[in-house]
Structures are given as C-alpha cells and as structure tokens.
Amino acid sequence: MPELPEVETIRRSLAPLVGRRIARLELSPVAPLRHCGAHDITARAGATITDLARRGKFLLLRLEHAPHLLVHLGMSGRLRHVGADEAVPPHTHLRLRFADDTELRYIDPRRFGGIGVCNDPTGADFPSIAQLGPEFDDADFTPSVFVARCRRHQGLQLKALTLNQHILAGLGNIYACEALYHARLRPTRVVRDTTDAELARLLGAAQHALRLGIAYGGTTLKDYVDGLGHRGTMQDFLHVYDREGRTTPDGHGPVERIVQHGRSTWWCPNVQI
C-alpha cells in the first residue's frame, strides 16, 4: 500500500505520540516479525517514545532506550492512533496502549509488511534498512551520485531501476510510474541505453513526484489513510497510474498498461521515448 509519501504522512500524523510511555503492549501470535522474536517486541512495554523517524518506507519509533521499534507496511499495512474502545479490526498485529486510553495499532491483512527492532536510532543495524539507497532529499544525493549508482545496474529496465530500493529509497509502483512519465522516459528502456542526462532527469522527476505526494498527504486509491484516518489527495493529480485507456490529464495522449516483472506499468507512448 504505502510508498514513501504515505509513510512520511503517517509519521507526521503520529507526532502526538512523542513523549508518551507505552503503558501496555499486545502482540498478535501471527504478527509478521522481521529479524527478531516476539520477546524483543513485547519487552518494549514501559518504554517512552522519544521520536518518530522515517527511512525509505520504514517508520521508526525511537524509544528512550534502545532497542527501538520499526515498522514496514508492505502492501496492506496501516497504522492508526485511535481510542482504545474502538472496535479492533481483523489482522491487528500490534497494539501500543497509552495512559490516555488511546492506542497505536498496526494492522496488516496480507502480512507483507513487518515489525522489528533496531539498536541504531537510524535503523542502520537492521539488514534491509542498511541496504537502502539514499533518501530523495539527502543534500549529498546529487545527480552524478545517482548516475553512478545506476551505472552499477546497466542491465535493468528503468521501471525496475526506479523500484529498486538499493538505488533510491522510497518509490513504489505509483510514484515510479509517475516519475517515468515526468522524466519522459519509456519504462522498458535499459540503463545501458540511457544517457547521463536522461538519468539525471529521472532523479529530478522522482524527487518531484515524492515531494508532491508528501505535499498532498499521499495517494488514496482505495483505503490508505494516515495515522488519524485522513485520506490523501494525490490521487487527483496522477498522470498515468491506473489510467489505462484514458488520456493524460495534460492532454498529451492515451495511457497504456504493460506488465513488467509481474507488476503493472502505466505509461504514455506519446510522451515517453
């Protein structure tokens, strides 16, 4: 479900949790645990949340003392801060209860996401975070750095490149399709047949797509909401994603759908060369 803009929106919406102590913690027996055991999670009961951070699509709940908690929402994960008396939906895997009778719930029907712990406040000791590429807004992440990273994967199609979290962290299927459209690049193009200038354009388009997504509070296609239940509005500004057979909103032409690596890509042949 959530890509970087959605996770960032959730992070911001959960700011009221900072400073609160986890009075009680409940972990489902089928919770998707990553690189840890149930006790690593349940032992965090009693700890105080000092900060909420994000790295790529990971949300970090920093606690007063390590280890910290981290969450990845996968395809169907949600985080909700609600009153503890609200009905508990199916597939609720983690509940962090606070003294004011509210709780943070992690809900994930498909369990493609997961929860884990890390000792480093940036999550750097967590395997899949350690392997992430730079953040889109990292000041050191210049076009030449991005091009150099891309050149290590000369055989990749540009669609796979944009989705590859080791090269640039945060894009998912929506923002990858939109970035390729704004960069005017055909998703089936291969890195080795792409100029440095084109790759630099792709980075700029990806950064733009992510910034826009954050500004609009994420994309609600179906059921994405932030921690307080608010929908995003980025869906009103998409140019190609899920628009097969329609024209781009800027009137540049018809949108086609192809399948790459088992996933849909929407793109506009009139624009993307």
Added chain:
DNA sequence: GCGATCCTGGCC
C-alpha cells in the same frame, strides 16, 4: 536480472 513466493480480500 527474473520469476516465483509470501498472504488476504475485493472485484468481475
């Protein structure tokens, strides 16, 4: 680098 795989649910 690619395809299969992990899951549940919604829609046709």
Added chain:
DNA sequence: GGCCAGGATCGC
C-alpha cells in the same frame, strides 16, 4: 473461479 493489488526476498 480467476485476476488483481501502494512490496520485498529468495532462489536459480
């Protein structure tokens, strides 16, 4: 019943 879904990992 089949197909599809905001993701990532693990084999070959």
